[in-house]
Amino acid sequence: xxxxxxxxxxxxxxxxxxYASLDLESDSIDPATGQIVAIGxxxxxxxxxxxxxxxxxxxxxxxxxxxxxxxxxxxxxEFEPDALVTYNGKSFDLDYLSERIESLQFRQRPELNCAKxxxxxxVPRKRSADEAGVKWPSLEKVLETHGLAVQPTIWKGxxxxxxxxxxxxxxxxxxAIAGDRTTAVDEFExxxxxxxxxxxxxxxxxxxxxxxxx
Numbered sequence: 001x002x003x004x005x006x007x008x009x010x011x012x013x014x015x016x017x018x019y020a021s022l023d024l025e026s027d028s029i030d031p032a033t034g035q036i037v038a039i040g041x042x043x044x045x046x047x048x049x050x051x052x053x054x055x056x057x058x059x060x061x062x063x064x065x066x067x068x069x070x071x072x073x074x075x076x077x078e079f080e081p082d083a084l085v086t087y088n089g090k091s092f093d094l095d096y097l098s099e100r101i102e103s104l105q106f107r108q109r110p111e112l113n114c115a116k117x118x119x120x121x122x123v124p125r126k127r128s129a130d131e132a133g134v135k136w137p138s139l140e141k142v143l144e145t146h147g148l149a150v151q152p153t154i155w156k157g158x159x160x161x162x163x164x165x166x167x168x169x170x171x172x173x174x175x176a177i178a179g180d181r182t183t184a185v186d187e188f189e190x191x192x193x194x195x196x197x198x199x200x201x202x203x204x205x206x207x208x209x210x211x212x213x214x
Contacts, residue, residue, distance in 0.1 A: 004128045005137050006145040008210050014119045015211045016083035017046045020076045021203040022112075023086065023196060024093050025162075027170035031099035035065050037170050039072040040196035042204050043079045046213065051204065055196045059185045063177050066104045069097065073110040084114040085207045087139045087199075088122040121206050139202055148205045153195040160195050 021042035028034025037058045044051045054075070061068035076084075086093055094115060101109060122139075129136045143149050153160040155169060169191065176184035208214040 005125055005132060005134060006142050008121070008124045008128075009212065010119065010207075010210045014083070016081070016117070016119075018079075018081050019044055019083040019085050019119075019207070020079060020081040020114055021085040021200050021207070022072070022076070022089065022093060023199040023203065024096060025165055025170065025192070025196060026096065027166055027174060029092075029166065031096045031103070034166075035174075036068060036096070036100055037173060038192050038196050039068060040200040041072060041075055042085075042200040043076070043081065044204055046208075053197050053200045053204075055193045055200075057189050057192060058174070059177050059189055065100065066106060069101060069104075070106075070110050073112050077111075077113050081114045083117045083119055084112065085119050085121065085203055087203050087206065088120065089118065090120045090123060094118070119207070121203065121210060139199070139206070142206060143202055146206070146209055148202070148209065150198045150202050150205075153191060153198060155191050155195075160191070165195065 021040075021044070023040040024036050025038040025040075026034045026036050035058075039056045040053070041056065042051070042053045056068055056072050056075075058065060058068055061071065094112075097112075122136075125142065126136050140149070155164070158164070160169065169188065173185070173188040173192070176188055205214065
């Protein structure tokens, strides 16, 4: 594949020393019929040398999606990041959140303050892939190229992917929440935490790479 698809550098105005990363998981790629089951949050301050990764789940929000979204936004806003970093967040994560917020009819619409300075690491790679006439690169493939691969999450004996998460794990997790099967919910959340943390850590590692700090 064309090297420019993988190799990208951030513009000076895109490089922040204090930023947040966000990744969401749902039970459907269509926000009209699906719901968010987990939101991963990464908070990094490169000057202070601090980094945290947390995963908020639907089970932790007592099955209430609006509470899950509100808590995620509050946590990020409290950190006061200068930028929001995602991989394909413009086409998926932020659009999905916006449509779910609209559907849930919040009394007061939650806002993600740092979204006004959104750095989507996928966008320039997608553009390069389109220009080269090649397949869009996955986050995992880009990381692998840079030697930054994250340990895969294994579920039911196979590597957990976005498709497997949405089509199988998420529906089973929702059934466990609805049935108040605490042990099952805890086990699903262990897998979800591992999977989503991997994505957030990958976003941060790639951002640092594109910023020339790694």
